[in-house]
Amino acid sequence: MATKKKLIFQSLDNLSKENFLSFCAALVDREGDRRVSQSKVEDRSRLEVTNVLVSTFTEAGAPAVVSELLGDIGCGDQASKLDIRIAQLTSNASGGQGAGQLGVVNVTRCSNSMVPPSAVSGTxxxxxxxxxxxxxxxxxxxxxxxxxxxxVLQYGVYDTIRLTSGTQQQMRKIYDLALKSGDDVKNIFVELLHQQESYLVKDLLKDS
Incomplete structure (x- = not known):
């Protein structure tokens, strides 16, 4: 039976040796409240690194971290495959919805904007x-x-993110420093996205 841990291991197992080493380096360099030291991944097998990921970020949180790091090292295809497999697993666990239905949102009005606050499936x-x-x-x-x-942000965190180079790195900072606070913060973020990036939100909702 598939589990999130197994799917993480399979993703790491599919990496070339070079990409796996890059993944471990990115994991060690990753910023955030939960850090992984070099000693925990150096000369470790893919299963051992999987265990480190799950023990550090929990089985529920580790897939998002793995997907993020795969993207960072240029393995976007692997990240997407992991996201899809996790989505299918979550869908099956929440009542057998089809993978295409996973993440269908309830759209509600908030500050005169149509905002998708959360996924029915829990994603x-x-x-x-x-x-x-x-x-x-x-x-x-x-x-x-x-x-x-x-x-949502204090001035110190606000300045930290603004001083980060590159929009993608700034977005990763927003995920790491703000969006971990829970669905209320995520809902505010999506509301702002709808105001500032409405075409992008509409495009993504087509796939929901």
Missing amino acids: HFVDKHRIQLIQRVTNIDSILDGLLERG
Whole structure:
């Protein structure tokens, strides 16, 4: 029976030796509250690194971290495959919905905007579309201003993200430093996305 841990291991097992070493290096360099030291991954097998990922980020949270790091090292295809497999697993566990139905959102009105607050399956819009949002969101400054105004970010974190080079790295910072706080914060973020990147949101919703 497939589990999230097994799917993570399969993703790592499919990497070339060079890409696996790059993945481990990216894992060690990853910023955030939960860090992985070099000693935990150096000369370790793929199964051992899988165990480190699950023990550090939990089995529920580790797939998103793996997907993020796969994208960072240029293995976007592997990241997408993992996302799809996790989505299918989550769909089956939540009552056998088809994979195409996973992440269908309830659209509600909030501040005169149509905002998809959360996925019926339990996978939030911003989690389901993490890779696409990191790659495609460009109006970061206005979104950061909105997060600051709504009290999601403090000035120190706001400045840290703004001073980060590159929109994709800024988006990763937003995920790491703000969006881990829960669905309420994610809902505010999606509302701001709808205001600043409405065409992108509409495009992503077509696949929901």
